[in-house]
Amino acid sequence: EYPPTVQLSKLINSLKGVSSRRLRKRYPQIKTHWIGKKGHLWSPSYFAGSVGGAPTEVLKRYIEQQQTPH
Numbered sequence: 001e002y003p004p005t006v007q008l009s010k011l012i013n014s015l016k017g018v019s020s021r022r023l024r025k026r027y028p029q030i031k032t033h034w035i036g037k038k039g040h041l042w043s044p045s046y047f048a049g050s051v052g053g054a055p056t057e058v059l060k061r062y063i064e065q066q067q068t069p070h
Helices: 008-026 056-064
Strands: none
Touching: none
16 A cells, blocks of 8 residues: 555555665675666656455455466
């Protein structure tokens, strides 16, 4: 959850930035294995979806029941 006054794009960028810094600090070797040509750990794009307040357990079961694409 996040406050409704925060723009979703700003929240996502913040999460990506913080997680990238933490991962690089904890795993310095990540630089040679996972970072793209431009030095970014994450793609500049993101997906956001809404679930209409469904309980977490219902969402978890739904995701677990999805088939892997072939």
